[in-house]
Amino acid sequence: MTEPNRFDVPLPGLHIGHPVDDVATPALLIDLDRFEHNLALAASLTTPHGVSLRPHAKAHKCATIARRQIAAGAVGVCCQKLSEAFALAGAGVSDIHLSNELADARKATLAAQLAAQVKLSVCVDHPESVRQLGVAAADAGSRIELLVEVDIGQNRCGVSTVEAMLALVDEIATHPSLSFRGLQAYHGGVQHVHGWQQRRESAQQSAARAAQFVAALEQRGLRGLTVTGGGTGSIEFDVASGVFTEIQAGSYALMDRQYGELEWRDSFRPAHALHLGATIMSTPAADRVICDVGLKSLTVDAGLPSLARDHNAPALTGWDYALANDEHGILRRAPHHSSHEAPAWGSRLRLIPGHVDPTVNLHDAYVCHRGGRVEAVWPIEARGMAW
């Protein structure tokens, strides 16, 4: 819906093979060595243990990353919105689980059309949605696999009783164009429990709740079903649970400040692969400098960004990102910090965003670097795909 822009200007200094620190800012950067480390790590924790990895593309919205994840052993990806699924399918991703509900007959029609072109499954938690999808798939001559979402403590979507789950399974069975593939059981709150041991206990409790739903299905003779869920914070516990057949972790590929601050153990310690490149654009006071990354380049719903200490100049030691305005970040020096050096006007820094998913959704492309040089630019095809 955007008009062609007569004055379109590319990001200054962005050239393959040139130094990444020459790229004008704000710029969304991926450290490829760390990214590849994270992909290999998640693959090694899942597939060899008989559990599928189906990374959540809501965390990166990028077909190149989705293809890289599948090449590293993932069975496909999750999308959270139908338009996101269309964007990734259009860029060649052919196995998508829509890990969310649809409540619009037009969207059901489009889902049925998409299911004729790629392998598609969709979540349901309401009988009317099942009926809409059943009619739409019959009309399109396609088949949609449905997963019933069950609430294992997240208190968001999903049915909370075995009876409601079975009613949906029965409804699905009345539609020849639909098939029941299993359950989605996701608890976002578990992902962010700080302590490793406490997080393990929370994940075990969630898995136990999911197991109750699975047991009720087994009593009906329904076996070998998919149970999809889990995330970056609980991946190793979900694999060990014996309940989940498929893990939906998303943030692990790029990471963010929020996840990075959790307690990790050596068994799974993803690296910060995502940064915001920023520039000091104003140096008005000895204890205050201003950078060019604000609320339109990162989001603060999970708190302020941190400074990537391993990437930044010594002059930034003792400084923190203290306040985000729309287009500015205000950095302040800690009062006790004794250095007389201050970041120079025009100097660069790297920030770790608080929350990867909504931050990525602000940008059109990743600038991917290795060894200090730009190696690739990956479009974020599903940026802004909100319906």
Next chain:
Amino acid sequence: MTEPNRFDVPLPGLHIGHPVDDVATPALLIDLDRFEHNLALAASLTTPHGVSLRPHAKAHKCATIARRQIAAGAVGVCCQKLSEAFALAGAGVSDIHLSNELADARKATLAAQLAAQVKLSVCVDHPESVRQLGVAAADAGSRIELLVEVDIGQNRCGVSTVEAMLALVDEIATHPSLSFRGLQAYHGGVQHVHGWQQRRESAQQSAARAAQFVAALEQRGLRGLTVTGGGTGSIEFDVASGVFTEIQAGSYALMDRQYGELEWRDSFRPAHALHLGATIMSTPAADRVICDVGLKSLTVDAGLPSLARDHNAPALTGWDYALANDEHGILRRAPHHSSHEAPAWGSRLRLIPGHVDPTVNLHDAYVCHRGGRVEAVWPIEARGMAW
């Protein structure tokens, strides 16, 4: 940098002349009657009183809105980022003040090139930026008007002493390709002071600080300069100050929850013209329903969205948007609310976002409606233009 998408699908139900409530959600909606009311209101408070209105395009990022504001009497617009200025210039906006500093020689070069095509002014608060712009404009054969940003209490960018201001004025004078146009004096904190009387006093204090800088320029014989600043919260006080020659208000055109909650008087009471259309996509509990608008469709840096009471069904009385997840909004019913009715699965609602600027930056287009029907779709050309 985005690839053409083979499966591109337009927002379902979006057709000119059709009911706006048929448009699939999430959708960013403009009520055109209210928008036009707001434009006329701001024009009536400024231009007839000898003060120019230069609306801030950072709040809407849309060339159509910029053109409508100029047609209603504005002298031009402000942009906060150079890429934003390029996007709007490319869509026909020909008078732009870049109300922010540049700290990159490549950006100075691009600004000089843009200044050869449209009327462009730029803020400075550092001598090196003046030098970069002077060299770039000389190379491009263009002329850039500079405004020195002075800090009147915002504690963000800008020089805080008369001496520093005069040093920049002197530096500008050494570059034949540059001209000194005046001062930018903006205090964002004043805009959000709740009480009308307290806000007036804060605005008067800010204007008094700006007047000290103006007086020092007048002592140097510099008269008739631009003094640009002010905003939606202080517009009537800034006009009355006798200090500001140009008002940069931006949010007034569309408004948001944060501004709407201030105390207003009849002299200036802009209307909520911007809503997020949402759909109830899950109804898991009697006191909890889930809508399809979360952190990827609105931002919460200024708090959660409110429900637009004048647009929503009676079933939503007593409900609030209680929690924003990435793609979900969790609505809860107040405990004391006695209604037995609950919002129906698949029903629609309208939300007022907490903060217009970063929310608009998430979307590619406005769906504009009047009398319940879609009248136009306006592209948001500067969406994501962050550098």
